[in-house]
Amino acid sequence: MVENLFPIFDKMLSRKQKEEQLNQHGVVLWLTGLSGSGKTTIALQFEKRLHELGFLTQVLDGDNIRSGLNSNLGFSVEDRYENIRRIAETAKLFAQCGVITICCFVSPEIEMRENARQIIGSFDFYEVYVSTSLRICEGRDVKGLYHKARAGELKDFTGIDAPFEAPLHPDVLLNTEGCSVDQSVDQLFTSVIDRIKIA
Template sequence: MKHIHPVFDQILGREDKERMLKQRGCVLWFTGLSGSGKTTIARHVEQELAGKGVLTQVLDGDNIRTGINNNLGFGEEDRVENIRRIAEVTKLFVHCGIVTLNCFISPTREMRQMAKDIVGADDFVEVFVDTSLYECEARDVKGLYKKARAGEIPNFTGIHEPFESPLDPDVHIVTEQQCVSECVSSVISFVIPRIF
C-alpha cells in the first residue's frame, strides 16, 4: 500500500459536484427476497426523481453480476465480496452527488451494515421490500425458485439460505398490502428532503 498515492485532495470535492447538480447524493438500498419487487419499485422511483430533475443511477444485482462482479460465485465469501464492491462503487456515485438506487438481496444484516459503513450512515437509506416467500415463489418471473427447489440453483436465499429482515429500515414497504404507486410514494416522500 506504500506505493498508492490517492489524489482525493487534488480533485473537485463532493460539495462542488452537489452544487453543480443542485442535489445531495445518497443511496436507496433496496433489500428483499428475489422477486420481491426491488427493481420494479426502484425503476418507478427513478422515473419520479427524473421528473423532479434528480440525476440517478440504478445498480441491479443481475447487471452487476454480469459486469464488475462476473468473477464471483454465490458462496458466502463471494456474496460478501459482491456487496463490498457494490458499496465501494456506490460511495463513488454518492460522492459525485448522484442518487443511487441499489437493488440487491443483501440477505444478512451484517452485509447491509458493512455496506452502510462503507457508504456512510448519513448517505444510506435502507428500503425493505417486504414480500413473503410464498408471494415471491408465486411470482417467480425468472423461474429461479422452481430451479432452486429442483436443486439446480444451490445457496438460494429463501430456500437454502436465510434472509434476515431489517430490524429498523428507513422505509418499510409491504408489497402484498401496497400497490406499486403507494410503494413509490413511500420512498419518494422519505428521500426528497435528503436530496434537496
C-alpha cells in the same frame, strides 16, 4: 504495495461543488428483500419519477452488476460478501458525486448490509426493506429461480435453503403486499425527498 499509492482526493473537486452543480444531495438507497419482492420494479419506477423532476440517478441492480463488474464472482459466502463490498464502494463513489444511487440487492444477511453501510457512511445510507412474503415472491417467480431451487437445481437460494435476515430497523419499510408499485414509490419518495433536495 500501499506505500506506493499516492491518493489525490485532496486535489479533486469537492462533493459540495458537484452537488451544487446538480442541485441535489447524493444518497444511496439500498433496497433489500427476497428475490421477486419488487425491488427492481420499484427502483425503476422511482428512478423515472426522480428523472421527471430533474434529478440525476443511477440504478445498480444485481443481475447487471453480476454480468459486468462482478462477473468473476460466484455465489460462495466469500464471493457474496465481496460482491456487496464492491457494490458499496461503487455506490459510495456515485453518492460522493451527488448522484442519487438506487441499489437493488437481496443482500440477505444483516452483517452484509451493515458492512455496506460502514463503507458508504451512515449519513448517506438508507436501508429500504421491500417486505414481501415468500409465498408472494415464489408465486411471481419472474426469473424461474424458485422453481429451480425447489427442484434442487439451484443450491443455497435465499428463502428456500438459505435464510434471509430481515432488517431490524430499516430506514424505510415498503410492505408491497398491501399496496401497488405506485404507492410504494410514493412512500419512498416522501421518505427521502427532503434528504436529496437542496433547499
